[in-house]
Amino acid sequence: MMKRKLLALALSALLLPATGTALAQAGKISGDVVKIAVLTDMSGVYSDLGGKGSVVAAEMAIEDFKAQFKPKFKIDLVSADHQNKADVGSNKVREWYDTQGVDMVTDVLNSGVALAVAKVTTEKNKIMLNTGAASTRLTNEDCAPSNVVHYVYDTYALANGPGKAVTKSGKDTWFFLTADYAFGHSLEKDSMDAVKANGGKVLGAVRHPLNASDFSSFLLQAQASKAKVIGLANAGGDTINSIKAANEFGITKGQTLVGLLTTVVDIHALGLQTTQGMMFTEGFYWNLNNETRDFSRRFFSRHKKMPNMLPAGTYSAVLHYLKAVQATGTDDTATVMKKMKETPINDPFAKGGKIREDGRMVHDMYLVEVKKPGESKEPWDYYNVKQVIPGDQAFQPMALSRCPAVKK
Amino acid sequence: MTEIFGVPVQALFGQLMLGLVNGSFYAVLSLGLAVIFGMLNIINFAHGALYMVGAMLTWVGLEYLGIGYWWMLVLAPLCVGLVGIAIERLMLQWLYKLDHLYGLLLTFGLALMIEGLFRDLYGVAGQPYSIPEELSGAFNLGFMFLPKYRAWIIVASLSVCLLTWYMIEKTRLGAYLRAATENPRLTQAFGINVPLMVMLTYGFGVGLAGFAGVLAAPASQISPLMGSNLIIVVFAVVVIGGMGSILGSVLTGLALGIIEGMTKVFWPEASATVVFMIMAVVLMIRPAGLFGREK
Numbered sequence: 007m008m009k010r011k012l013l014a015l016a017l018s019a020l021l022l023p024a025t026g027t028a029l030a031q032a033g034k035i036s037g038d039v040v041k042i043a044v045l046t047d048m049s050g051v052y053s054d055l056g057g058k059g060s061v062v063a064a065e066m067a068i069e070d071f072k073a074q075f076k077p078k079f080k081i082d083l084v085s086a087d088h089q090n091k092a093d094v095g096s097n098k099v100r101e102w103y104d105t106q107g108v109d110m111v112t113d114v115l116n117s118g119v120a121l122a123v124a125k126v127t128t129e130k131n132k133i134m135l136n137t138g139a140a141s142t143r144l145t146n147e148d149c150a151p152s153n154v155v156h157y158v159y160d161t162y163a164l165a166n167g168p169g170k171a172v173t174k175s176g177k178d179t180w181f182f183l184t185a186d187y188a189f190g191h192s193l194e195k196d197s198m199d200a201v202k203a204n205g206g207k208v209l210g211a212v213r214h215p216l217n218a219s220d221f222s223s224f225l226l227q228a229q230a231s232k233a234k235v236i237g238l239a240n241a242g243g244d245t246i247n248s249i250k251a252a253n254e255f256g257i258t259k260g261q262t263l264v265g266l267l268t269t270v271v272d273i274h275a276l277g278l279q280t281t282q283g284m285m286f287t288e289g290f291y292w293n294l295n296n297e298t299r300d301f302s303r304r305f306f307s308r309h310k311k312m313p314n315m316l317p318a319g320t321y322s323a324v325l326h327y328l329k330a331v332q333a334t335g336t337d338d339t340a341t342v343m344k345k346m347k348e349t350p351i352n353d354p355f356a357k358g359g360k361i362r363e364d365g366r367m368v369h370d371m372y373l374v375e376v377k378k379p380g381e382s383k384e385p386w387d388y389y390n391v392k393q394v395i396p397g398d399q400a401f402q403p404m405a406l407s408r409c410p411a412v413k414k
Numbered sequence: 415m416t417e418i419f420g421v422p423v424q425a426l427f428g429q430l431m432l433g434l435v436n437g438s439f440y441a442v443l444s445l446g447l448a449v450i451f452g453m454l455n456i457i458n459f460a461h462g463a464l465y466m467v468g469a470m471l472t473w474v475g476l477e478y479l480g481i482g483y484w485w486m487l488v489l490a491p492l493c494v495g496l497v498g499i500a501i502e503r504l505m506l507q508w509l510y511k512l513d514h515l516y517g518l519l520l521t522f523g524l525a526l527m528i529e530g531l532f533r534d535l536y537g538v539a540g541q542p543y544s545i546p547e548e549l550s551g552a553f554n555l556g557f558m559f560l561p562k563y564r565a566w567i568i569v570a571s572l573s574v575c576l577l578t579w580y581m582i583e584k585t586r587l588g589a590y591l592r593a594a595t596e597n598p599r600l601t602q603a604f605g606i607n608v609p610l611m612v613m614l615t616y617g618f619g620v621g622l623a624g625f626a627g628v629l630a631a632p633a634s635q636i637s638p639l640m641g642s643n644l645i646i647v648v649f650a651v652v653v654i655g656g657m658g659s660i661l662g663s664v665l666t667g668l669a670l671g672i673i674e675g676m677t678k679v680f681w682p683e684a685s686a687t688v689v690f691m692i693m694a695v696v697l698m699i700r701p702a703g704l705f706g707r708e709k
Contacts, residue, residue, distance in 0.1 A: 054539035215686035219643045223678040275539035
């Protein structure tokens with residue numbers, strides 16, 4: 007009798023964990039709610055890149071998903087401001103995972119914050135669909151392909167388009183103005199590599215603090231370098247103020263400015279008079295085709311701004327995630343991640359997009375040139391698309407991957 | 415060409431000039447803070463926000479009302495001054511008897527609210543404002559290409575600083591002001607309306623912030639965040655110069671602008687911190703600031 011009881015106990019002890027995992031895989035959604043979180047900069051230098059726009063995009067994705075699939079589970083959306091501080095961001099995300107039942111976090115612009123949040127996400131085995139940060143470290147040295155997807159763009163893709171096109175056009179000496187933190191360094195390095203790979207020369211770089219109040223001093227140093235091209239390895243308000251000062255000091259007459267991370271929102275803020283002729287890479291343009299125009303006009307009616315690649319990418323990421331949850335019937339991280347990687351992405355943001363084994367989402371990027379004021383036919387009509395860069399050329403090839411989790 | 419630490423002397427002159435331009439902003443802003451602190455004993459944290467309001471008003475004036483730069487150079491500081499008077503009458507005047515901390519907290523709260531309001535209305539990417547026609551173009555100084563507008567910033571802000579100094583140190587009104595600062599009760603006993611003077615001083619102090627805002631409008635993007643980026647540095651300037659010292663804050667403002675400019679050349683990564691390093695050293699050696707008197 008005693009023996010039999012013991013045996014039963016031992017057996018059940020063996021079985022229990024197995025049933026546990028089986029349950030999760032068999033289509034349980036924790037708490038019957040899929041909870042999505044948007045972590046972004048709501049009030050600082052980058053809040054016009056993502057910020058509220060990303061929240062609006064996530065809401066739209068959830069509404070569109072509900073309308074199309076009539077899911078049985080509930081979907082919740084929460085959001086928070088990380089104030090561009092890595093500690094604020096990672097604490098918030100930890101709280102979300104531990105006490106709020108959040109399954110997936112998205113946007114997470116600012117590479118410093120993103121790297122910290124990626125660590126927490128991996129530790130808690132949740133999902134981060136990064137649509138905001140740019141550093142290639144997210145899919146290289148600090149990659150975590152079972153938890154982190156780098157969805158929209160990265161410094162390699164941003165650097166490569168103009169790095170190649172501009173250098174090949176004969177403007178082959180570069181000087182960089184770099185934001186002094188993870189993102190700027192990453193963008194500077196990738197740009198320098200791209201310039202050198204295409205036969206160009208890098209004459210120097212100056213690193214400025216994030217959110218500097220005056221750029222004229224840095225720009226004069228760039229001017230003194232006599233480089234043909236000044237690459238702006240910064241973003242948001244910093245890029246805007248750099249471009250403005252460059253115009254004021256007449257630098258744009260002799261040297262070409264290349265904004266390495268510039269989006270349609272920055273162009274709108276500066277106006278075409280100041281920005282005409284600038285070239286850069288963006289992952290999305292609202293005025294590409296009927297599908298992008300439809301999506302963007304809907305977005306505009308809510309947010310009063312056309313979407314750049316960040317909100318557009320957030321829309322796509324949330325939709326892709328929800329579709330994977332719907333298809334597998336679970337919010338289990340490994341299962342959903344596997345499904346997301348198997349399924350191609352087709353929506354207004356990406357055509358035939360694919361998540362690679364290192365966590366990089368690969369899709370077409372666009373090399374654009376800013377129109378002259380006379381060429382623009384309507385508000386927000388800002389770009390001439392010079393070249394569609396196919397996904398497999400836009401992003402860092404797998405052969406160069408420095409991600410330890412990927413077997414070669 | 416001669417070089418200093420690998421930087422051509424000519425380029426260095428250019429950077430000095432730019433440092434002077436930034437220093438002019440520090441001077442006007444810290445002057446306003448010093449005047450307010452001297453008179454009201456209030457550490458005015460709303461200063462940066464009101465500077466931003468000055469710039470925003472300049473843009474609003476042109477965008478919605480068609481009022482150009484030169485008119486706004488007068489109107490915007492007046493409007494900001496009126497806002498300041500309203501703040502003083504409605505809120506600040508109840509705090510004079512309390513610890514400094516209360517005034518600081520109140521104005522800090524106001525700053526956050528004003529910034530939040532504008533951020534909500536306009537977003538942070540900011541609004542473009544072009545340089546007025548009379549001041550577009552540049553002087554070729556030989557060693558650099560100095561935009562006329564930047565030169566104008568130096569001229570305008572230094573004149574305003576000089577005027578303020580003259581008014582406070584050399585006129586009868588200034589004498590009343592200084593007397594009211596020293597001993598408000600006794601001054602009142604001589605029949606001078608001290609509360610009125612306090613109100614006007616606050617209005618004038620923030621009016622200076624509004625003036626700096628108008629000056630900044632064409633030179634940088636007009637964004638709701640432009641004030642908060644600057645105000646911390648300006649506070650450091652006031653601390654280094656000595657709280658309440660008028661000439662001190664102007665000179666310190668200019669000097670720190672230049673030091674910061676030099677740092678941008680030799681060690682750009684430290685340019686955001688150099689002012690605070692100096693502040694720490696000054697506080698250790700002269701706790702009352704370079705030009706301050708210990709009370």
